[in-house]
Amino acid sequence: MSLKEYKPGSPFPGVIGRTWEQSSQAWPAPLRSKPGAPNVLFIILDDTGFGHLGCYGSPIRTPNLDRLARGGLLYNNMHTTALCSPTRSCVLTGRNHHSNGMATITEGSSGYPGYNGTIPFENGFLSEILLGAGYNTYALGKWHLTPAEQTSAAGPYSRWPLGRGFERFYGFLGGDTHQYYPDLVHDNHAIRPPATPEEGYHLTPDLVEKAMDCIADTKQIAPNKPFFLYFATGAMHAPHHVPREWADRYAGQFDDGWDAYRQRVFQRQLELGVIPPGTQLSRHDPDVQEWDPLPPEEKRLYARMMEVFAGYLEHTDHHIGRLLQFLEDTGELENTLIMVLSDNGASAEGGPHGSVNELKFFNNAPESLEQNLAAMEDLGGPKYFNHYPWGWAWAGDTPFRRWKREVYRGGTTDPFIVHWPRGIQARGEVRTQYAHAIDMVPTVLDCLGLEPPLEIRGVTQSPIEGVSFKHTFNDANAESRHHTQYFEMMGTRALYHDGWRAVCPFPGPSFAEAGEGLGESKLTEDRLRELDAHGWELYHVAEDASETRNVADAQQGKLIEMIALWYAEAGRYQVLPIGAVDLALFSQERPRISGERTRYVYRPRTSPAPENAAVHVLNRPHTITAHVDVHDGAEGVLLSHGGLTGGYTFFMQGGKLHYVYNFVGEQEFHIESAVDVPQGRSTLTFEFEPTGKPDLRVGKGAPGRGRLYINGDLVAQSDIGATMPLVISLGEGLTCGRDENSSVSQRYRAPFEFTGTLYEVTVDVSGEHVRDAKAEQKAAMAKQ
Known part of the structure; x- marks a missing residue:
């Protein structure tokens, strides 16, 4: 005899008599997902440029991510905010980063609505939505979405992963962490790593093991219950940590330098169709040293730093492959909607000469070439917190200009792969439609046949600001539905609108051309007026994908239209006031739950x-x-x-x-x-x-x-x-x-x-x- 169930909150449909003999039972129905609902897996890489993955033309071996691209779709026109926390807030809410109060990383928050680092509860997370649709929800790895002042054991925990719809969490709350000595949090409490570097510990395989455990725990009890897994590696963010044998696989492969790397990757991208025919390779960046004149010892150091990065990426891909193999072995891969995204372009936080301690960047402390040379043999190991130099960040974003934190396409156009065998007939194709990180949530809901909820836990929800690109899955020629997108990051601004892109770099197209270094510039009202009058560039990216031909002078009317539209979007999404990057912002006082003391x-x-x-x-x-x-x-x-x-x-x-x-x-x-x-x-x-x-x-x-x-x-x-x-x-x-x-x-x-x-x-x-x-x-x- 089947159980009688009823929707919780509706009238009891059974019979209540004076005794059980005179009564009949009915049960509140458990929350169940739709039959056949797919699993959802987001793989979020850190600081991985457009030219880093093998399937995007890189010589670095990434066979498992390449396999996803061959079995699914590779997008060449996906965009992010150019920085980690802001992008991740878009990925999980479907709203723009200023709408999330996440204009920059949480440690750089300031007291303005678009900048305070506090994602409002009316901007529900995908995890909260799917939890209400009968999914299990897991977050593994990097979080970086809780106000930095709220990440202690005193909480509040409402903006930790378990407070935003994830049932389980294993990872770290901050922006980066030592890969051998990570600052681990399990659910709502800090823990020590389960092993030491001497015992072979590294964070990435640990995250994969815990991810597989989460899935296995659920599937052995409820095999038909789908999961949402948010898997965010610490890689490829600094420190570039990897066992030596992985780095040594690339010995000598980068000895010809970053210019040669760009040329090789660019040609391969054209061959693969990853970039449109006729795309030009962007110029040599003025902030990047010319390779050939460098002294031999510098060349060797910089080449080794890239060998370590390449080994780190292949190592990361290998362990992602273990997770994918687990899904295949358990029969889950076929009906798992996988989206792979990097949160921004390649990182220039290593400075012009690279770094063996990224903390120097955040303290504005100069790097010592002599110290870096002395550390070369130990790069990748637990002794250093190493990062490669600007030249490799620039090369990693081939064919685009610039890098992370800046809104040229090198900072905002990132690798994006979609794989869903049961839901996508196309295999191994490139998609060119314009998309942004805010489009991932509405696309997932579209694939699952779910409407955005009007409220979550009693909080009325704001409109989702992204649009679905599901219609592009099986139609390479479908029109993009994302027509306009603003960008603002630390004072740099841009706007995309129907094939055109206006960019206003700050303090200039490069530090060398501006005559000002990172954090040295003040964005006053007079400076802003000057920038609006003379600082904007215009590119017809529908024909000039790599932003090599500035047509601002020839298209003044179009440029004025784009600037006006940027300000309209800025007003709509809480972008004002605009501020320049200032490293002192990281140390300013912010509200604490204990008040002043x-x-x-x-x-x-x-x-x-x-x-x-x-x-x-x-x-x-x-x-x-x-x-x-x-x-x-x-x-x-x-x-x-x-x-x-x-x-x-x-x-x-x-x-x-x-x-x-x-x-x-x-x-x-x-x-x-x-x-x-x-x-x-x-x-x-x-x-x-x-x-x-x-x-x-x-x-x-x-x-x-x-x-x-x-x-x-x-x-x-x-x-x-x-x-x-x-x-x-x-x-x-x-x-x-x-x-x-x-x-x-x-x-x-x-x-x-x-x-x-x-x-x-x-x-x-x-x-x-x-x-x-x-x-x-x-x-x-x-x-x-």
């Missing part, structure tokens, strides 16, 4: 406090005071913030009290007490007193004098000549009683947990100095 108390065995939620000690006087009970042989970390790329650590070792300030991974300032810490209860203090002002222009924070105190007695002092001006850590937060993940100092090996009794550690940023009464009395007596 000058005293922070930390205790052992608690979760790490992420960068934006931890006490802000940069460029200001502060004290760190630990209350301990010391027994013979006690040692370990009392408080640490950061990791091998930079940070500070306060610890006991060899009976002495120590403090180390690690300046961007290149210099350790060490202070050690002259006496042992006594047995029993003690108060241990470090004090920092600034002795100068920060100089952001040269990447230096306030220098200062560090002092150590034991029970109020001054036991050591020394100058700390260089500090980070803006950011202490890219991912590894502040921890009490241990050093989480990678070690801040080479003087110990993490986690180096404190083996005595640690009650609490207090950080005071009020500016009050420790008073050493005995030292003052001694000085006074000396003057008698």
Whole structure:
């Protein structure tokens, strides 16, 4: 006898008598998906340019992603916002990035509606929609969609993955993470990696294993229940981490440089039909060094950096292939709608010479070629946070101009593959219709036969701003339904409209031509008027896909129309006010759930406090005071913030009290007490007193004098000549009683947990100095 079911909330259709004998049962119907509903898999790569994947003409081997393109569709006119968090917000909501309050990354938020880093609940996520349609929902890997100040254990959790419709999460909340020592979060709590680099750990295979576990857990119980898997690798974002054997596969393959790479990829793209016939290769970028005149040692360093990147990409593709093979082996691949997208163009965050520590970029600290050369043999391993130079970012976006963070097509036109054997008859074809990341959600809903909900959890929903491109799946000649799209990223602007593209670069088409570097420009009202009058370029991209022929002078009427339309779109989508990139924005004060305070108390065995939620000690006087009970042989970390790329650590070792300030991974300032810490209860203090002002222009924070105190007695002092001006850590937060993940100092090996009794550690940023009464009395007596 079949169960009688009824829709929850509707009248009970059974019979209720005085006894079971006089009654009949009926059950609220469980939430079920439509029969035959496909699984949905989004694979979001990071910092992967148009010219990086094999199927887009690259010499880098990506057989598994190439297989998806051969079995599905490759799009050559898909666009993103040019930056990670903004694009990801579009991918998951179907709304523009300013509509999501996500004009830039969450760490760069500012107090304007389009810029505050807080995605409103009226902009529902695809996960929330599909959860209500009977799907299981999983997010694996990079998130970067929670306000940075809300990523600590204090929450609120409403904008963590589990608060936005995902039932399970395993990954990291920030923008990037060490691939060997990742800042892992499982559901709503921080965890340590399950293994060490010495044991063979790397984040990408770990993410794949957890993704397969999520799917298997569900399918063994409910084989017909579909899933939505949001799989966002840490790759190909820096650090470019990969086991050496993968990088060595490309030994010597990039020795002829980035210009030669561009030529090879460009010719292959024409052969594959990835770019339209007649497309021209864009110019040599003025900010990129000419390859041939470079000294041999520089060529070798830069070539090795690209070998590491290539191995990293092939390694990523290999493990994505494991996930795809799992879907095939379990019979799920045929009816899984897969969309593969990079969140922006290739990244230039390595600077002109590359970097072995990307933290330098975020602190405006100059790179040292000598240090980079010395690190060459260890690139790709856990010791460095490496990134290749501008030249390879430019080459990775072949045939387009520029790169990530900028709105020429090199920053905004990205690889995009769709694969769905049961739903798409076409195989291995190129699609040329214009599309944008905001179109992915409406396309998925179109494929699933679902209407956008009017409300989610009682919140009335805003209109979805993208349009479906499902009609292009089986019709190569279908007209694009996405006619107009604005772009704005850190002061750079562009507009696409029916085959035309207007671009207003800022501070100029290149730093060299502008005479201003990244973060040096101010976008005043006068400067904006000047840009609107003379700074816009115009390209007929329907005929000039790579933006090589600026027709602004010849098409003044069209250009004026495009500029006016940009402002209309800007008003519609919360784009104003326009601001230039300013690295100081990363360190500005933002609302915290605890409000303003000058005293922070930390205790052992608690979760790490992420960068934006931890006490802000940069460029200001502060004290760190630990209350301990010391027994013979006690040692370990009392408080640490950061990791091998930079940070500070306060610890006991060899009976002495120590403090180390690690300046961007290149210099350790060490202070050690002259006496042992006594047995029993003690108060241990470090004090920092600034002795100068920060100089952001040269990447230096306030220098200062560090002092150590034991029970109020001054036991050591020394100058700390260089500090980070803006950011202490890219991912590894502040921890009490241990050093989480990678070690801040080479003087110990993490986690180096404190083996005595640690009650609490207090950080005071009020500016009050420790008073050493005995030292003052001694000085006074000396003057008698």
